[in-house]
Amino acid sequence: MHILVTNDDGINAPGLLALAQEMRNLGKVTVLAPDHNWSASGHVKTMHRPLRVKEIPLADGSLALTTDGAPSDCVALAMMGLLPDKVDIVLSGINPNANIGYDVTYSGTVTAAMEAIICGVPGIAVSVDAPEYHSGYLDNGPSARVACRIAAITMHNQLPKGTLLNVNVPFLTDVQIKGYKITRQGLSVYNDSLVKREDPRGRPYYWIGGDAPTAILEEGTEFSALSEGYVSITPLQLDLTDYPAMKTLSSWVWD
Ligand code: MN
Numbered sequence: 001m002h003i004l005v006t007n008d009d010g011i012n013a014p015g016l017l018a019l020a021q022e023m024r025n026l027g028k029v030t031v032l033a034p035d036h037n038w039s040a041s042g043h044v045k046t047m048h049r050p051l052r053v054k055e056i057p058l059a060d061g062s063l064a065l066t067t068d069g070a071p072s073d074c075v076a077l078a079m080m081g082l083l084p085d086k087v088d089i090v091l092s093g094i095n096p097n098a099n100i101g102y103d104v105t106y107s108g109t110v111t112a113a114m115e116a117i118i119c120g121v122p123g124i125a126v127s128v129d130a131p132e133y134h135s136g137y138l139d140n141g142p143s144a145r146v147a148c149r150i151a152a153i154t155m156h157n158q159l160p161k162g163t164l165l166n167v168n169v170p171f172l173t174d175v176q177i178k179g180y181k182i183t184r185q186g187l188s189v190y191n192d193s194l195v196k197r198e199d200p201r202g203r204p205y206y207w208i209g210g211d212a213p214t215a216i217l218e219e220g221t222e223f224s225a226l227s228e229g230y231v232s233i234t235p236l237q238l239d240l241t242d243y244p245a246m247k248t249l250s251s252w253v254w255d
Helices: 016-024 071-082 108-118 141-157 223-226 242-251
Strands: 004-005 028-034 055-059 063-067 091-097 123-129 163-170 179-182 188-198 202-217 230-238
Touching: 004 016, 004 071, 016 028, 016 091, 016 108, 016 141, 028 071, 063 071, 063 179, 071 091, 071 202, 071 223, 091 108, 108 123, 108 163, 108 230, 123 141, 141 163, 163 223
Parallel strands: 004 028, 004 091, 028 063, 091 123, 123 163, 179 230
Antiparallel strands: 055 063, 163 230, 188 202
């Protein structure tokens, strides 16, 4: 099995290395990740400039590929012929904060897994629910082991076509993690605020600040599973159609 590992935090992120090392237990791993942090960059297709790819060593000495493209570009590059060997599954992460609720549309981690689905292979996004401003060492071991297990189970059972998995792991040790829950996407509350300042030449600039988003605690959601100490596995799809709204809109008079 050939596994592509990517992320949105950049090629030097510790979560990427932990994920790549663990996935080597399942098969051949190729790492292709952005050369800088693309967190909250959403689903990107770089079309108006060339993409460069170069080989660099990771912290454990293994060789990886890095590009100036976005996380989704990494997946597209790999699938469209950059890699000589066919990729069987894409793992994206490990993102150092949860990707829950509306985060999934902003998340480079999740949109890399979306790109895998577009390219016709299973995609799994992995994030750990570390505190928003956690500093210092973050043990990615438990999340990496969870990711490896989920990838193995996914390959064994065959993920439905068009489905990607958004995995969020509680910030706990292996023994503290209670198990796995299949969840639905929850709701987010954003606490952003716009900060207006002046540059040294007196011109205004704007900075989106504020507090970290919060989630609404509802039974069956990712946030609920994480708060109870479970790994959250949310199947997502790219079909964003609001089917009940189609019915409502069909009842309106349009002409
Ligand atoms: Mn990130």
